[in-house]
Amino acid sequence: MPTMRKVANAFKLAAKAFGPGEYAAAGKVIACPHCGERAFEAGEAQLNKALSTFFKLDWLDETATVLACTHCSQILWFGKKPARR
Numbered sequence: 001m002p003t004m005r006k007v008a009n010a011f012k013l014a015a016k017a018f019g020p021g022e023y024a025a026a027g028k029v030i031a032c033p034h035c036g037e038r039a040f041e042a043g044e045a046q047l048n049k050a051l052s053t054f055f056k057l058d059w060l061d062e063t064a065t066v067l068a069c070t071h072c073s074q075i076l077w078f079g080k081k082p083a084r085r
């Protein structure tokens with residue numbers, strides 16, 4: 001069924017776009033400092049400030065990009081989102 005195949009291919013493309021991948025920051029490919037792996041899962045983490053937490057306004061705080069190594073799970077933090085390669 002051609003339509004089902006197109007849907008399956010779209011899912012594969014989406015998984016590739018949002019799955020593990022290589023990233024670069026400041027013009028350099030990011031490699032894990034622990035094991036040297038270059039494939040990372042990307043995510044976001046909120047940078048909470050004590051005052052905004054006190055007033056329950058954490059959702060206004062800035063976010064950082066975190067990259068988790070797919071081999072050893074070391075987590076790297078970036079203030080600016082690294083470019084996916």
Ligand SMILES: [Zn+2]
Pocket residue numbers: 032033034035036037069070071072073074
């Ligand atoms: Zn690693």
